[in-house]
Structures are given as structure tokens and as C-alpha cells.
Amino acid sequence: MEPGPPGSSGPAEPGPCLSGQRGADHAASASLQSAARTEPGRHSLAVAAVLPAGGCGERMGVPTPKQFCPILERPLISYTLQALERVCWIKDIVVAVTGENMEVMKSIIQKYQHERISLVEAGVTRHRSIFSGLKALAEDQLNSKLSKPEVVIIHDAVRPFVEEDVLLKVVTAAKEHGAAGAIRPLVSTVISPSADGCLDHSLERARHRASEMPQAFLFDVIYEAYQQCTDYDLEFGTECLQLALKYCRTKAKLVEGSPDLWKVTYKRDLYAAESIIKEIISQEICVVMDSKEDNKHVGHLLEEVLKSELNHVKVTSEALCHAGRHLQQIILDQCYNFVCVNVMTSDFQETQKLLSMLEESNLSILYPVVVVSVHFLDFKLVPPSQKIENLMHIKEFSKKVKERNILLYGLLISYPQDEQKLQESLRQGAIIIASLVKERNSGLIGQLLIA
Ligand SMILES: Nc1ccn([C@@H]2O[C@H](COP(=O)(O)OP(=O)(O)OP(=O)(O)O)[C@@H](O)[C@H]2O)c(=O)n1
Ligand SMILES: O=C(CO)[C@H](O)[C@H](O)COP(=O)(O)O
Incomplete structure (x- = not known):
């Protein structure tokens, strides 16, 4: 009997297999x-x-x-x-x-x-x-x-x-x-x-x-x-x-x-x-950032801290540019967790772009997708209270995307000039992200957490 075509033993549509390919013959x-x-x-x-x-x-x-x-x-x-x-x-x-x-x-x-x-x-x-x-x-x-x-x-x-x-x-x-x-x-x-x-x-x-x-x-x-x-x-x-x-x-x-x-x-x-099920869909986190240098720098720092805090999770990063082609591939490859990096801004432009891409895909039909909208703010320069009105819009967004089985959370991470302090707030942020991804608690959607 001839062997099947190469790669033909991969999973058929739809969706990932919960049971995976462990030990497949x-x-x-x-x-x-x-x-x-x-x-x-x-x-x-x-x-x-x-x-x-x-x-x-x-x-x-x-x-x-x-x-x-x-x-x-x-x-x-x-x-x-x-x-x-x-x-x-x-x-x-x-x-x-x-x-x-x-x-x-x-x-x-x-x-x-x-x-x-x-x-x-x-x-x-x-x-x-x-x-x-x-x-x-x-x-x-x-x-x-x-x-x-x-x-x-x-x-x-x-x-x-x-x-x-x-x-x-x-x-x-x-x-x-x-x-x-x-x-x-x-x-x-x-x-x-x-x-x-x-x-x-x-x-x-x-x-x-x-x-x-x-x-x-x-x-x-x-x-x-x-x-x-x-x-x-x-x-x-x-x-x-x-x-x-x-x-x-x-x-x-x-x-x-x-x-x-x-x-x-x-x-x-x-x-x-x-x-x-939660463990299986929490195996990968993608950190999404736009191509501005500052965003990329902070995004990669967060990626590194996530990697060291979450040993068993695959952490990748992707830019929201180039019509999001790479990001689309990550969505197609069934990554169920995204962290959207926003530096010194309280608007949701980037997060909304990501949410639109996720809504257009069928990713969340089978499993809830977690999106954490992370906002790096220097609390000394800009007290969070000044930005709070804008940030509160997350409540409406989260309600809307929940209908599509997307769980949206907000996270403010302190962005001090001091390198050591920044590392500490990144670590705090990574712990919160890990818990949101692991628990997938729909009661916490639309909340602004602070690291
Ligand atoms: N009249 C029945 C009884 C059981 N099942 C199915 O057989 C499987 C295994 O049975 P079991 O675990 O015993 O299910 P239940 O009968 O639903 O459970 P219980 O014995 O606790 O009532 C289940 O998928 C169940 O739905 C079925 O198709 N028809
Ligand atoms: O394990 C099984 C078969 O060998 C069956 O699932 C089991 O015996 C079904 O019995 P019940 O419905 O009474 O639990």
C-alpha cells in the first residue's frame, strides 16, 4: 500500500483538535x-x-x-x-x-x-x-x-x-x-x-x-x-x-x-x-504592536518578560502593518490570545484594528478569544485619572465583541523612565495577562486592570 501524500495526516477543518497530535502514529x-x-x-x-x-x-x-x-x-x-x-x-x-x-x-x-x-x-x-x-x-x-x-x-x-x-x-x-x-x-x-x-x-x-x-x-x-x-x-x-x-x-x-x-x-x-480545554487554548500568546519605534521597543520588552514568566507558553509578536498579512496567518493558525500594545495613548485605534480582523475571521466560533488592550502610560507625566474617560470606552467595545465570543480586557502598565521600575511593572503586567489568558473569565471583560 502506498503512503498518503506528505502532510496529508494534518487535521481537517474545522478548528484545532483539542486532543492534538500527541503520539500520533x-x-x-x-x-x-x-x-x-x-x-x-x-x-x-x-x-x-x-x-x-x-x-x-x-x-x-x-x-x-x-x-x-x-x-x-x-x-x-x-x-x-x-x-x-x-x-x-x-x-x-x-x-x-x-x-x-x-x-x-x-x-x-x-x-x-x-x-x-x-x-x-x-x-x-x-x-x-x-x-x-x-x-x-x-x-x-x-x-x-x-x-x-x-x-x-x-x-x-x-x-x-x-x-x-x-x-x-x-x-x-x-x-x-x-x-x-x-x-x-x-x-x-x-x-x-x-x-x-x-x-x-x-x-x-x-x-x-x-x-x-x-x-x-x-x-x-x-x-x-x-x-x-x-x-x-x-x-x-x-x-x-x-x-x-x-x-x-x-x-x-x-x-x-x-x-x-x-x-x-x-x-x-x-x-x-x-x-x-483552557490549558490547550492558552498555549500561545501573540503580542501585537504597530510599527512605530517606541511601540516596537516596549512591545518586544513585554514579549521577553512574558516569555520568561510563562515557560510553557509560546509567545510571539507581530506588527499590525502590511495589511496584517502575518497576523492573519497567526489567526489562521489558531492562536487564541492576543495582547495589543499601545504606548502613551488611551485610544483604541490599534486594538480596534485587531478586533476587526478577529471578527472577520471565524476564529472565535469554537473557542473564546482573549484580547488584552495594554496601555503603557507614564503615571508621573500623565495621571491615569486624566485618561480614564477615554479608557472607559473599553466597556462598550468589550460588550460588542463579547457577542462574537471575544473577551476584551484593559490593562494599564506603568511606564516609568527608570529601567528597573519598568521591568517590575512589565513583570506585574505579564502576571495579569497570564491570569486573564488562563482563566478566560467573562465576568472581567471591559475592566481596566492596573500593573
Ligand atoms: N438512552 C441512552 C442512554 C445513554 N446514551 C448515551 O450513551 C453515552 C454514555 O452513557 P452514560 O454516560 O451512561 O450517559 P447517561 O445515561 O446520560 O448518564 P447516566 O447513566 O448518569 O444517566 C452518553 O453519550 C449518553 O448520552 C444514549 O445515547 N441513550
Ligand atoms: O465504557 C463503556 C463501554 O465499554 C461505556 O461507555 C459504558 O459501559 C456505558 O455504560 P453506561 O452508559 O452504563 O455508563
Whole structure:
């Protein structure tokens, strides 16, 4: 089999992958993509995915089903869809939702511009929801734009951090073995209680694994298994791999998954997911300045201090000139944090230019973009009170851009003549910027902070 074209293993649109490319198996990716290509005369491996999303999230203990709970104001399921649809070799994604939530789901698809999604009605149990998705993919469905895939991935809608490499591994293994699923080492030991509530026996932890998602199957295997299984299986079963074993004698290949594959189940899992997402989108900060010498000088000083204060963050700088071509590239490359440098001025001309560029791009559709409008003022020459009226305009700007998911904050940094004092205020400013970027607190937008 020929390898895929160079660079073809990069993420497809839209948006960055939350899970990134950590540890991606590029060789396998190239070979699967080659198999998945649909050039005439070439064998193509058709892969689809079914996402059960019809649960009510009882264990979460909130009225909204957990798949629709917001993380940074975007429903959890949208993150999972994004992780799957960026994998270009998955042709169709079938999502099972309850009739009650069908319209909500349609509006999520529209708002976040998800593609290749089909909706089916969920069942009263997870297995029934999955079966409903499989039926939609089976060939015998009338009026369906879907076609039967060779391999189908099954993935819970509430596991947003699924990486391309694990999808690839389960699909490749399913093609060979008929079924495959991701596993993780057990965190706790599994024990069996007896009827009187006492310990009957405990399992040897090292010999057992937790079954996670994604799983993948030859479509004919899993569809046959679901068609044959009993009402009891559909009502109480929790393991698709077991159905393939029981009804098709297909022994699933088990694939080691990453810790991020865990299922959002309890309220605390939403907080954990939010922290992971915030960390991923805070990896890069771009310092933007105009081409005036003074601005460039101060901008670069701030860039250096940010670099030394934030070891793990990539800090770059860019000018707002040349029709912003370089800056546009940075936006296209999905940098979600900008610091706009203004020296001895309280107007927002430069910041507004940057905001217009961001508004024109689609960058903030999926994640909130942070913009810190930094104003360097010599507080001895110009007391901040003199500039405050002008600076207060940030409130209106921030309100307006918040509608586009851009979080605008103001920061006054003291700009003394004394070099040592300047370094200290730059350091203070960098700490505030780091915290704004990390926290993405929408309650603080339009505020003027002072370093
Ligand atoms: N009738 C159901 C029940 C569950 N699911 C989906 O199966 C996945 C995993 O199930 P689980 O974590 O158990 O979700 P819930 O059933 O919603 O949660 P809980 O058990 O706490 O009620 C979720 O994406 C969930 O929406 C489904 O499609 N149809
Ligand atoms: O991990 C899984 C598969 O092996 C499933 O996500 C899990 O078993 C689903 O069960 P439930 O909906 O009861 O949590």
C-alpha cells in the first residue's frame, strides 16, 4: 500500500483538535488515509461513526443532559463532534438524540458549523441508541443519504478528548480482528460483594482493564450482533465488544488508550474538561504592536518578560502593518490570545484594528478569544485619572465583541523612565495577562486592570 501524500495526516477543518497530535502514529495514519482515499480505481475503506447522545445524565445531577452542558459556553457534545469531524477519513457521523432534544442538536450543528452529521432518534438505553444509529447506516434504509461503511466507530458523545491516533488504531485493528476497543488500567480494585453486603472476592487488578471508548467494528459484525441480541442485552448491557463476542464470536483486539478518554459522568468531570480545554487554548500568546519605534521597543520588552514568566507558553509578536498579512496567518493558525500594545495613548485605534480582523475571521466560533488592550502610560507625566474617560470606552467595545465570543480586557502598565521600575511593572503586567489568558473569565471583560 502506498503512503498518503506528505502532510496529508494534518487535521481537517474545522478548528484545532483539542486532543492534538500527541503520539500520533503517522505511518499508520498515512496507510489508512491511503486506503480511505476515494480516487477512481483505488480500494477505499469506508469508515463512519455512531455517537450515542440520548442519555439524561442522571449521575451528573443537573437538569440539562450532560452532553448539552456548556463548557466555555459551548455544549460538551460540540467538542466531541469537533474531535471526530476533523478526522477527514471518517465519512459520516451519526448522532442519536432524543426527539425532545432534536431541535437543540440541530441548532448546535448550525451554530458551530459541524459537518457530515446525521441525526437519528435515540432509544431508551445506550444500546438501543447505538442500534438506532447502526440501522441508519445499514444499506436497507430507504431515503437515506448514508451508505453502509466497512468499519464503524462507536464513541460516546460525552468523551470529548478523543485523539486521531486512537481512532486510527481501533479502526485498523477492527479491520483485522472484526472488533477493537480502547482500554485503560484500572484506577481502583474491582471487588464482588456477597448478598449480605460483605466482601465475596476481589479481582486481581493487574489482570483486568477498564473498557473505554472509542470502539470500532466491521459493520457487518456489530450490526449482526445487535440484530441477534436479546431485549435483556439491549436493556441492561453496557459493552458493545461483548455483543460482538457473544453473537458473532468476534474477539476484540484491545488497544491502550490515553487517560483523556475518560467519560464525563459527574459534575466534577465538567470542571476537569473545562480546565483541559483552557490549558490547550492558552498555549500561545501573540503580542501585537504597530510599527512605530517606541511601540516596537516596549512591545518586544513585554514579549521577553512574558516569555520568561510563562515557560510553557509560546509567545510571539507581530506588527499590525502590511495589511496584517502575518497576523492573519497567526489567526489562521489558531492562536487564541492576543495582547495589543499601545504606548502613551488611551485610544483604541490599534486594538480596534485587531478586533476587526478577529471578527472577520471565524476564529472565535469554537473557542473564546482573549484580547488584552495594554496601555503603557507614564503615571508621573500623565495621571491615569486624566485618561480614564477615554479608557472607559473599553466597556462598550468589550460588550460588542463579547457577542462574537471575544473577551476584551484593559490593562494599564506603568511606564516609568527608570529601567528597573519598568521591568517590575512589565513583570506585574505579564502576571495579569497570564491570569486573564488562563482563566478566560467573562465576568472581567471591559475592566481596566492596573500593573
Ligand atoms: N438512552 C441512552 C442512554 C445513554 N446514551 C448515551 O450513551 C453515552 C454514555 O452513557 P452514560 O454516560 O451512561 O450517559 P447517561 O445515561 O446520560 O448518564 P447516566 O447513566 O448518569 O444517566 C452518553 O453519550 C449518553 O448520552 C444514549 O445515547 N441513550
Ligand atoms: O465504557 C463503556 C463501554 O465499554 C461505556 O461507555 C459504558 O459501559 C456505558 O455504560 P453506561 O452508559 O452504563 O455508563
